[in-house]
Amino acid sequence: MALRCTDIITTIQKMRRRGVEFLTIPSSYYDELEQRLSHSKIHLEEDIKKLRELNILVDFDDNGYLLQIFTQPMQDRPTLFLEVIQRNNFNGFGAGNFKALFEAVEREQAKRGTLIVDDFSNGY
Template sequence: MDSSVFRLQVPSVTNIGELTFRVAYHGDFVKDVAFQVENLDFILEYARKQGAVVVKDLWEEKDEYGVVRMAYGDTTHTLVDRTKYTGPFLPGYQLLEKDPINTYLPKVEINFIDHVVGNQPEHAMEEAASWYERCLQFHSHGELGRDREAAHQRTCARQEEESDPGLKHSKVKVAESIDLLEKLNILIDYDDNGYLLQIFTKNTQDRPTLFVEVIQRRNHNGFGAGNFKTLFESIELEQEKRGNL
């Protein structure tokens, strides 16, 4: 999967710790979104001065491939400095060269995580966006600015299921033929410069709070604003099937 890595964890049956209580509260959920950086000391100190709460101080992990330095940012962020590391992911992890399931499934090349989308309570979106701009030096995207209010209204309708702020879905960018994706009845959005293709999975666990989107870009840097209505109509349809619309 190139540079796109999902790390899955389950709480220990014999050792009840923080993860056990978090899963009991949220269900399966995204605990951490990691950012790869090259100057960890500077970024960590900058974020701290801007008001970020550092929940775990900087630490190192190493193996035969080198050294990785990390620092933590209920959704946290881990800052990962891999400039002195050549392994496939992190120390202690190895590539599984031949997964038996690949014998039965067509190959899909996942290049990298394109972006993630998080839910926020009512009137809290601007505060959350400002935190990323202030602490991590993110910047606003024009398209999101136009659609922020619409997305905000839709998000608030689902807060009952979310229970508190958290990551709603993640997107991954792929290198795949357009003809093949078109057969899957995917959505398309476009502007004067290009277009993007996108398709969504159903909810990935028992609670309807997380799904994955596969996206293919053709000279288009937007986020599918033209498909918001279709996306949330499908979410409402799933809610109706569950009887909690």
């Protein structure tokens, strides 16, 4: 379920104070993001350091950008979670962030011992 807001930084800070837990995004994501942004005409209104600190993802195109963050899965199976989004002249759905989201979900599953890795190399 997605929740849209107009000030994602304040929203996430308030949600954290109320005990909501969010996925942790690797630092390398933000290093790569800063590199991509440096070659783009997009200028973020938000402080990239604050977005990194809060684990907020950024997707963008030539017209605007999307800020998004995902809660920890709400069940053992990682199928139910909340997404908080803020749109800045951006109509996409954060497709550029799927890899970071997938990796973060896998890390959380591994921490909880619910990550199942099938080895199909033996033909099974």
